[in-house]
Amino acid sequence: MKNLYDVMQLLKRYGTIIYTADFQADLALMEDEVRELYRMQFITAKEYTTALMILRQKRSEGK
Template structure:
């Protein structure tokens, strides 16, 4: 997993499609879903960590563009 697309595909694998039209909102929801999948032990700790880092990086890039 290397990109946001990969995170979206991971979520899609579990039936989660997220698009609100607000990228920050999408990232927040994706992070919540990744947390829940991890807590329910559907995803491996490695996938959880990488997904969280990708989401955090994307959020940081959006913040830098906006500010």
């Protein structure tokens, strides 16, 4: 996973597509979904940390 598109594809693999027309809200929802996937042990710890890092980086760029 290298960018936001990869995170979106990870979520899509599990049936989650997020688009609310509010980019910051989308990033927050994606972060919640990634946490839930990790909690339910669908994704590895490496996928979890990489996805969170990418999402947090995007959130800080948008401020």
